[in-house]
Each structure stands twice: as C-alpha cells, then as structure tokens.
Amino acid sequence: MLSLSNVDSFYGRSQALHDMTVAAPEGAILGILGRNGVGKTTLLRTILGLTDRSEGQITLGDKPIARLATHERARAGIAYVPQGRMIIPDFSIRENILMGGFAAGGTRRIPDIVPELFPYLIENLDRPGGVLSGGQQQQLAIARALACKPRVLLMDEPTEGIQPNIVAQIEDIIIRLNSEFGLTILLVEQNVHFVRRAAKAFAMIEHGTAVESGAIETLTDEMVNKHMAI
Numbered sequence: 079m080l081s082l083s084n085v086d087s088f089y090g091r092s093q094a095l096h097d098m099t100v101a102a103p104e105g106a107i108l109g110i111l112g113r114n115g116v117g118k119t120t121l122l123r124t125i126l127g128l129t130d131r132s133e134g135q136i137t138l139g140d141k142p143i144a145r146l147a148t149h150e151r152a153r154a155g156i157a158y159v160p161q162g163r164m165i166i167p168d169f170s171i172r173e174n175i176l177m178g179g180f181a182a183g184g185t186r187r188i189p190d191i192v193p194e195l196f197p198y199l200i201e202n203l204d205r206p207g208g209v210l211s212g213g214q215q216q217q218l219a220i221a222r223a224l225a226c227k228p229r230v231l232l233m234d235e236p237t238e239g240i241q242p243n244i245v246a247q248i249e250d251i252i253i254r255l256n257s258e259f260g261l262t263i264l265l266v267e268q269n270v271h272f273v274r275r276a277a278k279a280f281a282m283i284e285h286g287t288a289v290e291s292g293a294i295e296t297l298t299d300e301m302v303n304k305h306m307a308i
C-alpha cells in the first residue's frame with residue numbers, strides 16, 4: 079500500500095496540493111481523475127520528492143518515505159512513467175531502458191519482463207529512441223521504469239497523444255503489469271471508461287485535494303460530470 083496522509087506540496091511559494099489524503103491498495107490500480115491543472119501530475123511528483131517542498135506523511139508499506147531523497151524513493155520501489163514520456167531521442171532504445179536501472183542503483187541489465195511485454199523494443203535495441211512512434215515511445219518509457227524493478231508504478235496519462243488503434247495495446251499492457259506481474263499502479267488518466275475497466279479504486283482531484291475517493295464501483299456518473307466536465 080502506498081498512501082499519502084494530509085500532504086501539502088509547493089512550487090516555490092505556490093501551494094499545489096492541499097491536505098491530500100489518498101491510498102493505493104497493494105497490488106491494485108488506483109485511478110487518479112480530475113480536470114487539467116488540478117494537481118494530478120503534482121501528486122505523482124510529490125510521491126517522488128520532485129516538487130520544491132512537501133509536508134505530511136507518505137508511506138510505502140509501513141515505511142515512511144516523505145523525508146527520503148528521490149533516488150532513495152526509487153530504491154524503495156517506486157518508478158515513474160512521466161507525461162510526455164521523456165525519452166532521450168539521441169540515446170538508443172537500450173540506453174533509454176538502462177537509464178531506469180541507474181535511477182534505482184540496480185543492475186545494469188534489461189529486466190526479463192521487457193522481452194515478454196515489448197518484443198519490438200528487444201528486436202530494435204540499437205535504434206535511437208527519437209525515431210519511435212508515440213506508442214513505441216510509451217512502451218520504452220514503461221520499459222525504462224521497469225528497469226528499476228519497482229513495486230509501484232506512477233503513470234501519468236500513458237495513453238495521451240497515442241494513435242487510437244494503439245491505445246488499446248497500451249491499456250492491455252497496463253492491465254497485465256498489474257494482474258500478471260502484481261505491480262501497484264497509480265494511474266493518472268482522462269479516459270474514465272479505461273479507469274473503470276482497470277482500476278480497483280479511484281481518487282477524484284479538485285484544487286489540489288482528493289474530493290472523492292473509494293472503490294471503483296462507487297465512482298458515479300454524477301461525480302464524473304461534476305468534477306471532469308469542462
């Protein structure tokens with residue numbers, strides 16, 4: 079279980095999270111929903127210690143991690159698949175994947191799970207990351223995160239900007255990472271239909287705080303219309 083309790087988080091003097099309390103059940107997907115700019119990315123960045131300052135409790139299992147450096151949180155088992163994927167275009171696929179291992183100080187090898195999930199990447203290890211399609215870059219960003227052998231994956235809008243016919247493949251990978259490989263996943267996602275299909279629990283974010291949360295079956299259309307309609 080990864081949980082945040084009464085967390086405030088800041089960029090300079092600007093407060094982006096307010097009294098955020100949210101929990102991802104062990105081995106489950108937590109869907110994180112809300113309009114643009116409400117603090118979903120900031121929530122993931124706060125878990126990794128990537129905002130300027132935060133207060134409150136963050137625990138992974140029974141271990142408090144809020145005071146740890148970012149690399150120590152990675153070593154504790156948290157990996158990040160950021161919005162926009164952040165592939166290094168001039169690095170090869172191999173180099174992009176191995177960077178994830180450096181983040182956690184682990185072994186400098188491609189994890190066994192990658193060939194099983196992403197055969198295309200393994201067949202093209204020497205190609206530069208920059209020539210890949212959006213969907214292939216998303217696969218690469220996920221493979222890079224897996225290289226630090228995480229227990230928990232933080233995924234920020236993994237299907238955003240991906241060709242519609244490839245979106246279902248990425249969604250299936252996310253579901254497999256959870257159901258077959260047991261990863262706990264915090265999934266920021268605009269596609270409510272996918273969240274309902276994949277997640278066990280949800281948190282609806284508004285103004286930097288969780289205004290609704292619970293089992294996915296309790297996410298109503300009224301909540302979606304109230305907090306996500308533009």
Ligand SMILES: Nc1ncnc2c1ncn2[C@@H]1O[C@H](COP(=O)(O)OP(=O)(O)OP(=O)(O)O)[C@@H](O)[C@H]1O
Pocket residue numbers: 089092094112113114115116117118119120121161
């Ligand atoms: N680096 C930063 N410096 C200062 N303010 C920031 C920074 N990043 C985000 N913010 C502010 O924090 C608030 C939350 O932004 P955040 O990106 O977390 O929202 P979001 O829900 O992920 O939105 P989106 O769906 O557009 O990514 C916004 O008001 C935003 O302007």
